[in-house]
Amino acid sequence: MKTEMPLSKPIRLFIRQTEEILDTDVSLLRNPEADPNGTLVDIYTYNVEKNIIVFPAHYMGLLKDFIIAKHCVRLLIKGAAAKKSRYLVCSFTGDSVYKGMHQIYIDALKDEAKKEKKLPVQKLIRMLNILYTNFNEDLNELPWNPITNASVYHRMPKIRKTQLYYLMKEGKKDMDEMMEFEDIIPRRYFVLNKAMFYARDLYLAKTLPADELMPVLNIPQMKKFNHLEVKEMLTTRWTHTSWYQSKVFGDNMLEIMEKYLQKIDWNGEPGLDYFHDLYQIGVNMTNHFTSYMSMKSWFVWETPKHLQEAREKKKEYEFEALKKIFGDLIDRSSFDEERGES
């Protein structure tokens, strides 16, 4: 890695260690339009020649360092999987899309039967697509999040306050996810989606000792959290809101999460074997989640290339699935029109 960006010592060393373990290069790129969580463009996922960690241009200090640390852990997990076995992700096929959308449809019908105001068919179709995609994306991200965060916490003590800020911000964003669809998606999926994030937040709140993550009290916007521990902050947020009903599911998911993550020695010797173990734990945990949510047939473990190709074919998969579900009610032109492609 060669960069003219200032980097704190632990991050500089961690990037070097990542490069050495994986025998690869890591580049850093500042971009005004970058996602606030940063983006990892890596050789194990994309057809690119080098690994690039992209982050927003206004992150110039520890926020940037945290993003880099987080993505280095992800890169190590992906790279170790690719080198020691195969790096696979949650992908989908025509058949799995049908199974997922069909299940959502059945559950939606059950919900609709109880509603006075019925959902128009076009909205229902749109919801099937959105919900299925949403769970695919979340299952590819969420199980890795506690692994990455706990790992960064133990390996980078100097950026723990930054990490706290991120957890607060990320947790809030995830709580708001799918809010606009609250009234149209089956309750079961809304609750399950929230429960996944609840479990993640609670796990992190339990895992990362509160005293070291005390908020940066000089920041006016953080003052409201004064005297609260991280655990309190995250649990208060969940238990004092309408998401409280996610608690039962969330507690079960937290149990699943803990079952897998308690096996990890967070201070273990970093190397290919260590990060491959993290990968395996993440895969097993994801499988347990899909099983718990009765979504096992919805997705398939496949290569990142398979997922990219599946995304390109997704419209076709969805059309075929809808044809099977709704029969002649679905025709090509209305489907394209609905997708804004006529």
Added chain:
Amino acid sequence: MTSKEVDALVKKGRSYAIRTRFKEAMAYYEKALSLDPANPEAWYLRAAVFVETGRNAEAIRDCERAIALNQNYSEAWSKKGHALYNLERFEDAVFACTRALGLNGNDASAWYIKGVCLDELGRNDEAQVAYGKSLELEIILDMEAEKRKAGR
């Protein structure tokens, strides 16, 4: 050539620099400097491009020119600190950042570079203070950026 036109050249250079098109940015800054060598902003911005492209010694020279023209130019002190850090002149970088912060205590970048350099020098307690201040300011900037984004 009026100062308005020099400002326009500087602005144009800046717009290229933001998009990391440093070659084009440099051309505009140089044109501006050839017309008005007493423009501290053009020296400072050229220094910023030098830093981005790894030409740290030239960056330091440009920062010093900017500072000579405007003793209170905090950004130029901060950029000088950055270039000195890149050259691993940590003590000098701490000095430059401290000067920058004396002029503008809300420069998150200067606090961060100061923290990094103090860390490299093994002055851990001082580094933690600088990191803490830098994080505070960065979070405020981030919250503002989020607000702007939400309002778009």
